[in-house]
Amino acid sequence: MRKAISAIALLACHVAAPAPQPAPSNVRGGEYPTIDADRRVTFRVKAPNAKRVAVAGRAEDSGMNGNKPYEMTRGENGVWTVTTDPVRPGFHYYELIIDGWHCNDPASESYFGWGQQTSGLEVPDPNFDFDEAKDVAHGEVRSHYYRSQVTGAIRWAFVYTPPNYDHNPKQRYPVLYLQHGAGESERGWTAQGRANFILDNLLAAGKAKPMIIVMENGYATKAGQTPVAGSRDNGAFEELMVRDLVPLVDSNYRTLADRKHRAVAGLSMGAGQALQIGLGHLDLFDSIAAFSGGGRNFDPKISFGGIFADPVAANRRIRLLWLGCGKEDAGYASGKGFHEALTAASIKHVWVEGPGSHEWQVWRKHLFDLAPRLFQE
Amino acid sequence: MRKAISAIALLACHVAAPAPQPAPSNVRGGEYPTIDADRRVTFRVKAPNAKRVAVAGRAEDSGMNGNKPYEMTRGENGVWTVTTDPVRPGFHYYELIIDGWHCNDPASESYFGWGQQTSGLEVPDPNFDFDEAKDVAHGEVRSHYYRSQVTGAIRWAFVYTPPNYDHNPKQRYPVLYLQHGAGESERGWTAQGRANFILDNLLAAGKAKPMIIVMENGYATKAGQTPVAGSRDNGAFEELMVRDLVPLVDSNYRTLADRKHRAVAGLSMGAGQALQIGLGHLDLFDSIAAFSGGGRNFDPKISFGGIFADPVAANRRIRLLWLGCGKEDAGYASGKGFHEALTAASIKHVWVEGPGSHEWQVWRKHLFDLAPRLFQE
Numbered sequence: 001m002r003k004a005i006s007a008i009a010l011l012a013c014h015v016a017a018p019a020p021q022p023a024p025s026n027v028r029g030g031e032y033p034t035i036d037a038d039r040r041v042t043f044r045v046k047a048p049n050a051k052r053v054a055v056a057g058r059a060e061d062s063g064m065n066g067n068k069p070y071e072m073t074r075g076e077n078g079v080w081t082v083t084t085d086p087v088r089p090g091f092h093y094y095e096l097i098i099d100g101w102h103c104n105d106p107a108s109e110s111y112f113g114w115g116q117q118t119s120g121l122e123v124p125d126p127n128f129d130f131d132e133a134k135d136v137a138h139g140e141v142r143s144h145y146y147r148s149q150v151t152g153a154i155r156w157a158f159v160y161t162p163p164n165y166d167h168n169p170k171q172r173y174p175v176l177y178l179q180h181g182a183g184e185s186e187r188g189w190t191a192q193g194r195a196n197f198i199l200d201n202l203l204a205a206g207k208a209k210p211m212i213i214v215m216e217n218g219y220a221t222k223a224g225q226t227p228v229a230g231s232r233d234n235g236a237f238e239e240l241m242v243r244d245l246v247p248l249v250d251s252n253y254r255t256l257a258d259r260k261h262r263a264v265a266g267l268s269m270g271a272g273q274a275l276q277i278g279l280g281h282l283d284l285f286d287s288i289a290a291f292s293g294g295g296r297n298f299d300p301k302i303s304f305g306g307i308f309a310d311p312v313a314a315n316r317r318i319r320l321l322w323l324g325c326g327k328e329d330a331g332y333a334s335g336k337g338f339h340e341a342l343t344a345a346s347i348k349h350v351w352v353e354g355p356g357s358h359e360w361q362v363w364r365k366h367l368f369d370l371a372p373r374l375f376q377e
Numbered sequence: 378m379r380k381a382i383s384a385i386a387l388l389a390c391h392v393a394a395p396a397p398q399p400a401p402s403n404v405r406g407g408e409y410p411t412i413d414a415d416r417r418v419t420f421r422v423k424a425p426n427a428k429r430v431a432v433a434g435r436a437e438d439s440g441m442n443g444n445k446p447y448e449m450t451r452g453e454n455g456v457w458t459v460t461t462d463p464v465r466p467g468f469h470y471y472e473l474i475i476d477g478w479h480c481n482d483p484a485s486e487s488y489f490g491w492g493q494q495t496s497g498l499e500v501p502d503p504n505f506d507f508d509e510a511k512d513v514a515h516g517e518v519r520s521h522y523y524r525s526q527v528t529g530a531i532r533w534a535f536v537y538t539p540p541n542y543d544h545n546p547k548q549r550y551p552v553l554y555l556q557h558g559a560g561e562s563e564r565g566w567t568a569q570g571r572a573n574f575i576l577d578n579l580l581a582a583g584k585a586k587p588m589i590i591v592m593e594n595g596y597a598t599k600a601g602q603t604p605v606a607g608s609r610d611n612g613a614f615e616e617l618m619v620r621d622l623v624p625l626v627d628s629n630y631r632t633l634a635d636r637k638h639r640a641v642a643g644l645s646m647g648a649g650q651a652l653q654i655g656l657g658h659l660d661l662f663d664s665i666a667a668f669s670g671g672g673r674n675f676d677p678k679i680s681f682g683g684i685f686a687d688p689v690a691a692n693r694r695i696r697l698l699w700l701g702c703g704k705e706d707a708g709y710a711s712g713k714g715f716h717e718a719l720t721a722a723s724i725k726h727v728w729v730e731g732p733g734s735h736e737w738q739v740w741r742k743h744l745f746d747l748a749p750r751l752f753q754e
Contacts, residue, residue: 027493028562028596029604049477100426103480110487110494116404117487117494133531138522145515145573154510166629169546185405196522219405227406252543 023108025091025122030107039086039123043070045105047098048078054097055082055105058114061328061357063088064121069097089125090361091192093118111192112185120192131194131364136204137163141196146248150240152223157245158186159253160196160213162203172254174261174375175212177241177285178367179270181293186217192360198367208371214249216241218270238277246284260319263374265289267363279304282317287374289322291366292329292358295338300345311346320373321349324366326356400485402468402499407484416463416500420447422482424475425455431474432459432482435491438705438734440465441498446474466502467738468569470495488569489562497569508571508741513581514540518573523625527617529600534622535563536630537573537590539580549631551638551752552589554618554662555744556647558670563594569737575744585748591626593618595647615654623661640751642666642699644740656681659694664751666699668743669706669735672715677722688723697750698726701743703733 020034020042032044041064043055054069064087072080093113095102104110110117142159162173178195180188189195195213202208220236221227241264250257264285266274271293278288300308308314321342325335332353339351352369356362397411397419409421418441420432431446441464449457470490472479481487487494519536539550555572557565566572572590579585597613598604618641627634641662643651648670655665677685685691698719702712709730716728729746733739 027489028594029492047478098478098480099476101424101475101478101480103475103478103483104487104494106480106493110481112404115406116483117481133522135524140522141520143518143567143573145510145517147512190520196520217405 025109025120032107040083041087042083045080050098052099053080058093062092063090064092087123089123090359092121094121112187113183115183130201130368131198133197136200138200139163139196141190148240148244151220158215162210172256173212174256177214177264179218179266179273181268181270186215189215202371209375212253241277259284259286263287267291268293287320289370291363292325296334298338298341308347315348322370324352326362328357402486402497409484417460418464419460422457427475429476430457435470439469440467441469464500466500469498471498489564490560492560507578507745508575510574513577515577516540516573518567525617525621528597535592539587549633550589552632554591554641556595556643556650558645558647563592566592579748586752589630618654636661636663640664644668645670664697666747668740669702673711675715675718685724692725699747701729703739704730705734
């Protein structure tokens with residue numbers, strides 16, 4: 001009998017699930033939220049005066065049960081907790097709801113999204129680590145400040161310079177301009193998207209050409225004009241990119257300053273901007289990528305100034321047109337329609353679809369797919 | 378009569394106060410909080426379900442009435458507002474209190490302070506603009522990622538490179554290591570402190586030597602050890618700076634890699650670290666600055682390993698020892714005591730006292746005073 005118990009005890013020990021781990025998005029040293037082996041997340045909030053506390057993803061298609069709140073349970077000392085169902089890997093914006101007030105969770109880092117600082121939850125993916133900070137050479141992410149001729153204001157671009165940029169002073173590099181989505185900012189592609197680590201890892205594996213990545217804020221209002229609430233004012237951003245940003249980057253970084261070495265990509269709102277700016281300025285860009293957006297109501301004869309009306313000329317002029325979308329994205333049908341219309345019009349392009357919704361985990365994969373295709377001779 | 382009215386109308390027009398302006402710390406495009414000509418701040422929160430809403434500075438000595446809450450008044454559609462008394466210029470951490478729940482204001486940017494993301498209010502100072510982003514050449518602020526031998530983790534330093542660093546590939550620069558305070562992070566000196574703009578402006582005026590500034594996270598736990606809650610674990614950070622950071626900076630940036638061209642400074646907790654690390658490693662640093670902290674219970678015979686026991690030798694060895702404190706700082710008496718004990722012991726040093734409490738506006742002024750004194754032959 002003793003032997004049998006011993007064997008069971010050993011077995012139990014052997015199969016015990018690892019302890020829940022703090023999420024990578026917790027503030028420094030924070031214990032909660034935790035994520036268990038099945039990716040159930042436990043949230044914990046001290047709110048002694050609250051009558052009702054819940055936690056919810058910010059989006060209808062969030063990987064943590066959409067935006068359906070999880071009601072939290074009050075324990076000792078006014079500490080409320082809840083453990084969710086398994087959560088999809090990736091980055092999820094979320095909020096606490098305390099007696100009806102929607103707010104950030106002080107336990108997590110906040111990220112600029114939804115037009116404000118918003119709590120984020122990072123759930124590691126068991127299937128890949130191409131976006132993790134690893135023991136490879138790292139590029140830098142630089143804040144580069146400048147006065148915009150278009151907006152009249154001082155702004156800054158985030159600029160990724162590849163590993164050893166400073167150690168190779170003769171080398172020149174191609175440039176990818178990479179835009180965030182609506183409600184986000186120039187910080188999105190590094191803080192939420194991990195673009196720098198994705199490139200570090202691709203470069204360490206020899207899978208992409210060393211490149212500079214420029215990330216700016218996709219919102220701009222012309223000098224002297226009042227921003228219109230809710231307006232994306234994309235015309236001003238297009239002008240800013242052409243008049244301010246491309247010349248600034250070419251004069252401050254060791255770029256290969258021609259269209260063959262310049263690409264523009266973006267996600268969601270940024271996908272529309274990448275198509276608008278890239279296809280509208282083929283003298284500046286020869287590769288264009290739209291992640292989960294753009295191309296709605298596409299008509300090859302007239303859209304984008306009619307450049308697709310002559311497919312042979314367009315295929316000659318555009319080196320790479322890359323489109324992708326998650327199958328659970330509300331814009332999937334529209335994206336796929338764009339892809340099919342391009343195919344029907346004999347326009348060469350890449351179409352990548354896969355799991356996921358309108359979320360950063362999809363866009364990380366998009367960048368991971370796109371970057372190796374860029375600037376290949 | 379018509380003429381008189383006309384004159385009064387003109388006069389009224391002439392003396393009308395300028396309209397309240399959005400605070401510089403508002404999220405992109407946000408109208409509130411506003412600041413009027415007398416620096417009264419109007420906060421606005423939509424919280425239809427709330428019974429009681431207030432706004433308060435985070436610290437007892439905050440420039441917005443300490444941490445005494447301003448009760449807000451409910452208006453139409455559940456929008457609550459309050460206008461404060463005149464607020465002291467500078468940067469103030471603050472919070473909303475909604476039915477007893479302390480939380481961030483979605484209308485403002487958040488900043489890492491108090492061990493979490495915390496709302497910040499920036500109130501422009503009518504008396505100076507040395508910390509503003511102006512039309513001068515700007516340095517870059519770079520995130521530099523590395524694996525720490527001491528902590529075992531991947532970390533990053535924020536590195537300010539002065540204007541035209543990339544355009545002067547033969548020039549080498551001295552380095553200032555600059556630390557934040559307790560509860561803050563490597564982001565503090567740029568996001569809250571505007572260190573980069575302060576240096577840009579000093580350099581444009583020819584008032585400081587071009588220098589690199591390195592800002593790291595002052596919290597560190599040795600590999601294999603568990604962080605102790607509330608512990609500053611300064612020993613590990615000292616080791617990290619000596620073993621990891623200084624060699625990393627000297628091998629990745631064009632530094633003048635000797636003690637004559639290396640200074641260390643910090644605020645509050647970082648002041649203690651600057652004294653401990655600087656005075657403990659005079660082989661590495663010859664200039665040391667403590668902003669609003671450090672030197673408590675100083676005894677010239679035994680403190681800091683007894684290096685001040687021989688004042689002549691200490692004065693020869695230390696090029697600059699800089700101390701400063703705001704007169705409204707709770708640590709003012711302690712700081713002044715350190716200064717007086719140094720004076721009594723014939724230790725050369727600079728002591729700067731002035732208005733203000735334990736707050737960023739004081740530390741901006743400290744950096745503005747310190748930087749021109751550094752690295753002078």
